[in-house]
Amino acid sequence: MxxxxxxxxxxxxxxxxxxxxxxxxxxxxxxxxxxxxxxxxxxxxxxxxxxxxxxxxxxxxxxxxxxxxxxxxxxxxxxxxxxxxxxxxxxxxxxxxxxxxxxxxxxxxxxxxxxxxxxxxxxxxxxxxxxxxxxxxxxxxxxxxxxxxxxxxxxxxxxxxxxxxxxxxxxxxxxxxxxxxxxxxxxxxxxxxVIGAMTSQMVSLTTPLAIGQGEGAVVVQNILNDIMPGILPLATFGVVYYLLGKNVKPLTILLGMAIFGILGSFIGIF
Incomplete structure (x- = not known):
């Protein structure tokens, strides 16, 4: 005791x-x-x-x-x-x-x-x-x-x-x-x-990629939404959770996310 x-x-x-x-x-x-x-x-x-x-x-x-x-x-x-x-x-x-x-x-x-x-x-x-x-x-x-x-x-x-x-x-x-x-x-x-709801509300990630051109183009984000709405934010959360489990420093993860996001936006993925 x-x-x-x-x-x-x-x-x-x-x-x-x-x-x-x-x-x-x-x-x-x-x-x-x-x-x-x-x-x-x-x-x-x-x-x-x-x-x-x-x-x-x-x-x-x-x-x-x-x-x-x-x-x-x-x-x-x-x-x-x-x-x-x-x-x-x-x-x-x-x-x-x-x-x-x-x-x-x-x-x-x-x-x-x-x-x-x-x-x-x-x-x-x-x-x-x-x-x-x-x-x-x-x-x-x-x-x-x-x-x-x-x-x-x-x-x-x-x-x-x-x-x-x-x-x-x-x-x-x-x-x-x-x-x-x-x-x-x-x-x-x-x-x-609560954590799941916070992930859904606080993590935002979409892609403007499309397959084809013109009115017949298929937007990749719509396909992902049909599979599961919010699948990209969920995947991002999963990667961060995995890295934290591997004892990667949070500052390193934040820096990596910033670089990944900037590059992805620059080349048109995000």
């Missing part, structure tokens, strides 16, 4: 403050992963204070791809901390479930977060602030910032504590009922669905 220290409100407050860096180190390879790890560090150091190997594994674990509406990311941070706590206390806990849950929830939660913060609250704040600014009132930008950020900061703070308590209670119930394996399996399936 492993042992860990208790997570306090002070630890969660430190995670809350660090969560504001969520878009400061955003990158195209893993998006919010660096900031997510940075926010988790105070809790992870507490949980794995006597287990350096466990701390190293936890830090690497949270460097995986992650992206979520930044204003509600503390909910996921709280859940991750609760799961890391369970992992630090139990030798039988499935470590893979931590990232499976993150992958499964980041899409649905972002849908809600984007709709509320970017699609509703920001528009309301912009409308009020702009109307005042157009009249020459200096309160315009100030009111905009207050209307948008006061609810955002309050929700961000509440979600930090809520996510941790929700995760802790949820894991306790799962442990008592013995359904953790089922939830982990379901989260894995949902995570794969």
């Amino acid at each position: 492993k042992t860990s220290n208790k997570i306090t409100d002070k630890d969660l407050n430190r995670v809350f403050l660090r969560s504001f860096s969520m878009e400061f180190s955003w990158n195209y390879e893993r998006q919010m992963s660096l900031a997510y790890v940075y926010a988790m560090i105070p809790a992870l150091k507490k949980l794995y204070a006597d287990n350096r190997e466990g701390l190293i594994k936890a830090l690497k674990r949270h460097l995986e791809f992650f992206n979520m509406t930044p204003h509600i990311v503390t909910l996921m941070l709280g859940i991750s901390i609760a799961m890391e706590k369970e992992n630090s206390e139990s030798d039988s806990f499935d470590e893979n479930s931590i990232n499976n849950i993150k992958t499964a929830l980041m899409g649905p939660l972002s849908g809600i977060g984007d709709s509320f913060f970017w699609g509703t609250l920001r528009l309301i704040a912009t409308g009020i602030g702009t109307s005042l600014a157009l009249k020459g009132n200096i309160l315009g930008p100030i009111i905009f910032l207050l209307i948008f950020n006061i609810p955002h900061i309050i929700i961000r703070y509440i979600f930090t504590k809520m996510g941790y308590r929700l995760g802790t209670e949820f894991l306790s119930r799962l442990e008592k009922t013995g359904t953790m394996k089922k939830v982990t399996y379901g989260a894995s399936i949902l995570g794969l669905i």
Whole structure:
């Protein structure tokens, strides 16, 4: 049996403050992963204070791809901390479930977060602030910032504590009922669905090649679409996945894709 220290409100407050860096180190390879790890560090150091190997594994674990509406990311941070706590206390806990849950929830939660913060609250704040600014009132930008950020900061703070308590209670119930394996399996399936949808939406590749000339020409892209829509993006994803499995560096893959794409466009393949 492993042992860990208790997570306090002070630890969660430190995670809350660090969560504001969520878009400061955003990158195209893993998006919010660096900031997510940075926010988790105070809790992870507490949980794995006597287990350096466990701390190293936890830090690497949270460097995986992650992206979520930044204003509600503390909910996921709280859940991750609760799961890391369970992992630090139990030798039988499935470590893979931590990232499976993150992958499964980041899409649905972002849908809600984007709709509320970017699609509703920001528009309301912009409308009020702009109307005042157009009249020459200096309160315009100030009111905009207050209307948008006061609810955002309050929700961000509440979600930090809520996510941790929700995760802790949820894991306790799962442990008592013995359904953790089922939830982990379901989260894995949902995570794969999310990744598949992201591949379809975020990877775009078509070919203008045609067989023949004039009106009778057969467009190769139409043939590929008849076989399976999105087959070229899927093939691209498969090649990248294969190369990553062979430990090829992501930067090398990105550079290769850029060169391949430029050359393909130049000679008319893409």
